[in-house]
Amino acid sequence: MMQDSKLIDLLKALSKKDLAQLGKYFQFHYRKTNNAVVLFNHLADFAPDFNAEDLDKELAYKQVFKSKSYNDNVMRRTTSKLLEMCEEFIALNQLQQNEKAKKLALMLFYNEQGLDKHFKSVYRTWQKDQQQAGQIDELYFFNQFLVEQEISNQIFRQQDRSVEPNLKSISKELDNFYLMHKLKVCCTSVNYQLLSNTKYELSLVSEVLAHIEHNKEQQAPIVMAYYYALFTLTHPEEEQHFVQFNKTLFDNFVQFHPEERKDLFTLLQNYCIKKINDGNRTYLSRLFQLYKDGLNTAILFDENSLSPLDFKNIVTLGVRLSEFEWTEHFIKKYTINLDVSIRASYQDYNLARLFFGKNEFEKVLELLSKVAHQELFMLLDTKVMQLKCYYELEEFEVMQSLLESFRILLLRRKSLGYHKSRYQNFIKYLNKLMRLNLFDKTEKEGLIEEVVAAPQLLEKDWFLKKLEG
Numbered sequence: 001m002m003q004d005s006k007l008i009d010l011l012k013a014l015s016k017k018d019l020a021q022l023g024k025y026f027q028f029h030y031r032k033t034n035n036a037v038v039l040f041n042h043l044a045d046f047a048p049d050f051n052a053e054d055l056d057k058e059l060a061y062k063q064v065f066k067s068k069s070y071n072d073n074v075m076r077r078t079t080s081k082l083l084e085m086c087e088e089f090i091a092l093n094q095l096q097q098n099e100k101a102k103k104l105a106l107m108l109f110y111n112e113q114g115l116d117k118h119f120k121s122v123y124r125t126w127q128k129d130q131q132q133a134g135q136i137d138e139l140y141f142f143n144q145f146l147v148e149q150e151i152s153n154q155i156f157r158q159q160d161r162s163v164e165p166n167l168k169s170i171s172k173e174l175d176n177f178y179l180m181h182k183l184k185v186c187c188t189s190v191n192y193q194l195l196s197n198t199k200y201e202l203s204l205v206s207e208v209l210a211h212i213e214h215n216k217e218q219q220a221p222i223v224m225a226y227y228y229a230l231f232t233l234t235h236p237e238e239e240q241h242f243v244q245f246n247k248t249l250f251d252n253f254v255q256f257h258p259e260e261r262k263d264l265f266t267l268l269q270n271y272c273i274k275k276i277n278d279g280n281r282t283y284l285s286r287l288f289q290l291y292k293d294g295l296n297t298a299i300l301f302d303e304n305s306l307s308p309l310d311f312k313n314i315v316t317l318g319v320r321l322s323e324f325e326w327t328e329h330f331i332k333k334y335t336i337n338l339d340v341s342i343r344a345s346y347q348d349y350n351l352a353r354l355f356f357g358k359n360e361f362e363k364v365l366e367l368l369s370k371v372a373h374q375e376l377f378m379l380l381d382t383k384v385m386q387l388k389c390y391y392e393l394e395e396f397e398v399m400q401s402l403l404e405s406f407r408i409l410l411l412r413r414k415s416l417g418y419h420k421s422r423y424q425n426f427i428k429y430l431n432k433l434m435r436l437n438l439f440d441k442t443e444k445e446g447l448i449e450e451v452v453a454a455p456q457l458l459e460k461d462w463f464l465k466k467l468e469g
Contacts, residue, residue, distance in 0.1 A: 002247050007083045008050050017095075019047055025089045036082040038064045056261060095236065098144055099129070104362060107150045111157070117147035119154060123147070136222045137257035140274045148173055148399075176220050183226035187267065190233040221252035225264055232271045242271055246290070253297055265290075265299045288317040297332070306337040309344060319357035327354055346374045352385060361389040376413070376449060380423055382407075391466075403427055418456065426458040433466060 004070030006459050014022065023044060026037045042063045046055050058070045064072075064078065093102055103126050110119040126147060148169045155165050186205055193199055212219055214228050219227070228245035235241060249256075256264070272287035289313045294300040300310050311334065331354065335347040351369035368386055371381035383406050390399035410416070410423055429451060437443055444467060451463045 005081050007139055022089050024338050035078050036085055039078055039082050088311055104146055111150050111154050135257040136255055141173050145177055147174035179223045186230050195331055224248050229267045261299050285322055288321055306334055315353055320351055325356055361392050364389050422456045422458045425456055429463055
């Protein structure tokens with residue numbers, strides 16, 4: 001079956017535009033009678049899915065070799081050659097799109113050929129581009145190291161003893177590259193260990209940290225950002241590292257590439273969330289401010305698009321902190337940045353959450369009635385909010401009917417995994433809350449203890465507020 005071959009998998013991955021460019025590349029660089037080119041032209045007719053029944057090795061062989069006698073070895077060699085030609089095109093295409101790689105290749109060539117004027121011309125362009133871009137990505141220091149190395153090679157080649165070799169610059173850029181990536185790997189490793197409950201040693205970590213500690217003033221801001229990030233993971237109780245981390249990111253924001261900003265921002269978010277989960281409520285306001293900074297600096301946006309999860313988390317924090325006016329403004333301003341398929345539903349649903357926080361339960365029910373349930377968890381969370389509203393409004397008959405239909409819905413949903421128990425526990429404790437004699441102190445204290453200890457319970461804070469109130 002050709003559909004299972006590496007060649008077909010590769011062709012499937014290419015866009016319509018890429019396939020057209022690939023065809024032109026073959027026409028320009030190879031004879032039309034080349035067997036691999038003939039095979040490509042045949043296969044291109046099956047784009048873009050390459051799943052037709054006629055996509056068969058023997059039929060393709062007949063198209064290429066005009067022979068009835070199928071030879072599997074010849075077909076394999078032709079397919080392998082076409083795959084090789086495709087990979088050659090992809091590599092050249094990637095290089096063509098990478099301006100830095102092109103300039104580095106030119107500097108290397110001009111240096112080897114002794115074309116100093118050409119070398120200096122490309123180097124001046126390189127410096128100008130670096131100053132204009134000014135953003136540190138994962139290869140920034142490595143590319144700078146390669147350029148400094150070529151400058152050094154030029155100095156030694158010219159044998160001009162009056163010119164000092166730039167060995168310090170080479171060492172500095174190499175150190176920056178190593179330190180940045182060593183710290184990134186350490187952060188990833190610690191995160192992985194926390195999630196997977198595994199432990200393994202990383203070499204030279206203590207030496208790297210000691211070196212940075214004794215040379216903080218000389219370190220690049222991106223190195224210091226990952227340095228503080230690592231300490232927030234390894235020493236979460238020492239909150240000064242979070243403060244320094246946050247300051248380093250936003251003080252040097254324009255220097256960092258968008259991908260680096262997002263990675264660092266995510267580490268800051270995770271630290272706040274862990275603190276909140278550990279019971280430190282001061283980090284609610286810190287995470288809220290972090291989200292505000294993320295909006296102001298556009299870290300949260302991906303090509304002007306805001307993720308539904310970030311949108312929901314911002315509203316949740318705004319409501320919990322009683323920042324009602326700001327949160328309402330946020331919903332109305334940034335709904336346009338959500339995907340159009342969920343935009344209306346998310347606006348109504350999150351406005352409902354806002355009005356619930358303001359105890360305007362009639363408005364909540366009105367908004368929830370307009371929410372189009374395109375996503376399962378929005379449907380489930382909508383029902384949870386409706387049930388809470390009915391309890392607050394003391395509409396117990398309607399609430400009891402909804403509880404039963406909600407229970408049946410959960411039974412029918414087989415794909416919820418551990419989430420099912422969270423919703424089932426909500427139903428269980430809402431029933432207990434309804435039956436509770438609030439004037440029986442012993443009974444009430446017993447239920448409070450039960451709620452506090454209950455694992456996987458949705459809306460635990462709301463239950464405790466109702467019981468303790």
